Amino acid sequence: MADPRPDTLFAPAADVDLARSRALRAAAVGLAACAIGFVIDRDHFYRAWLIAYLLFLGIALGSMGLLMIQHLSGGAWGVFRRIFEASSRTLPLLALLFLPIVLGMGTLYSWTHADRVQADEVLRHKAAYLNTGFFLLRAFVYFAGWILIAWTMTRWSRRQDEGDMSVNLRLQYLAGGGIVFYTFAATFAGIDWVMSINPHWFSTLFGFMFIGGHGLAALSFTIVVSTFLVRRAPMEHVLRPSHFHDLGKLSLAFVMLWAYFNFSQYMLVYAANLVEEVPYFIARISHGWQYLALFLVLFQFAVPFLLLLQRDLKRMPYRLVWVSLALLVVRYVDLFMLVSPEFAPTGANLHLLAGEPESRLFVHWLDLAAPLAIGGLWLWMFFTQLAQRPLVAFADPYLRDALETTGGH
Incomplete structure (x- = not known):
């Protein structure tokens, strides 16, 4: 009997289709x-x-x-490449889901109102950048670049699966240039879509925080x-504790990076005590x-830092996954804190519990419905x-090293 083809051997399990149908039902409710x-x-x-x-x-x-980092560096965590590829190919859908934000620009961004711009010297000074036409043009450039990079990497990845090893170097070159574009585009997207909600405030660290x-x-x-x-199957024969250990170590690094950027930003604003910067933090504390x-x-x-320091936890996926699920929830809370206080600086007033008039929690049922809708889709x-695609990039030149890894500390 002939050996099974690699694309058949590494085909996704039927449960993937079940997960897809459940996600669609959740999206319908949301x-x-x-x-x-x-x-x-x-x-x-x-x-x-x-x-x-912003979360998805x-x-x-x-x-x-x-x-792109994996294409440049290789490494044992290349066994997760198909997950990265599938996630990046959702960008066309995300471009479509950006349309409600375009429709809501007048609600989200004060600089879209000509009368407010004329009455505000700061907004007049920033009008060359913060205007509707240029905002939409930049968004188009961001999505066009991101989608083109993802599409090209997928196309060359398919050719690699078919035995064309000439694309290996091309993928590295594309990844090198793509990381530069991604970094700049994501930085300016964060400025456009989040930081400009308060057009008087600015931070040179905001792009780093956004990308982190x-x-x-x-x-x-x-x-x-x-x-x-x-x-x-087939991943039960591919994934090892050392692979989860690698992802756990990377997660620990990004947890520390988040703390470093946020503390650095707060410390600099506190030390400078500038009238343009302080109100942003006062509203959030x-x-x-x-x-x-x-x-x-x-x-x-604090909590994920202490948990992810544990080697055994990082090597046990059924324990590590709970930390990761919690971090996804906390990421949503972090984004909520970036956006919501700008619209209701006193909206989280907990005196509601004491029955004081005019007090209310600034948490709406739409804050649960929206992630259910977008997340389901x-x-x-x-x-x-x-x-x-097969769940393993079986033609990846680094695959043998990835499968033989034993992990470190």
């Missing part, structure tokens, strides 16, 4: 709820959509960044999916928002893409 929210509270719909959108965009872009969040979200998602796949800020310090740094697209 979209129905969002449609109701759009009718009864349009302003909050746009805010909730933006926050949820971060997973896709972070996966593409990790894929992408990496942490992508690694956490990869651990979750890999834990799902490790119990099923008062009126109830300080409890969410403390939550982020504890659960996006995104996961449906992700599993659709994952099912189209």
Whole structure:
């Protein structure tokens, strides 16, 4: 009997199709709820959509960044390459899901209102950059570049599977240039879509924080999916504790990176004490928002840092996955804190519990419906893409080293 073809041997399990159908059903529920929210509270719909959108965009872009690093460096974590590729191929869907943000620009961004620009000297000074036409042009360039990079890497990856080893060097060259484009585009996207919500505030560290969040979200998602796949053929014969150990170490690095960037930004603003910068932080450490800020310090740094220091935890996927799931939830809370205080600086007032009038928690049911809608659609697209290719890049020149790894500390 002839040996099975590699693409058949490494075909995705049937459970991938089941996960795809469940994701689509979740999306239907979320979209129905969002449609109701759009009718009864349009302003909050746009805010909730933006926050949820940024979470899944971060997973896709972070996966593409990790894929390019893998092409450049090789390494044992190349066994996760198909997950990175499938995530990056969701970018066309994310470009489509950006349309509600375009429709809600008038609600999200004060600089889109000509009367406010004319009345504000700072907005007039920034009008050459912060204007609707240039905003849309930049968004088009970002998505066009990201999608082109993802499409080209997929095309050459298919040729590699077919035995064309001439694409190996091309993938490295593309990855080198692609990382540069991704870094600049993601930095300016963070400025455009998040930082410009408060056009008076600025931070030179914001792009680094934005990209660091992408990496942490992508690694956490990869651990979750890999834990799902490790119990099923063919990945049960491929993935080893050392592979999860590698992802755990990278996650630990990004957790520390998040803390470093955020502390550095806060320390510099505190030391400079400039009137343009201080209000941003005052809004996030008062009126109830300080409890969410403390939550982020504890659960996006302190707790995962201590847990991920443990070697045994990183090598046990069924324990590591709980840390990763928690980090994905905390990433959403982090994005919520970047956006929501700008619209209701006193909206997290916890005196609601004491029954004081005019007090309310600034958490809306749309803040749960939007991630369910976008997440369901995104996961449906992700599993659709994952099912189209063998789960192992069997022609990858680094695959043998990846399968033989034993892990480190």
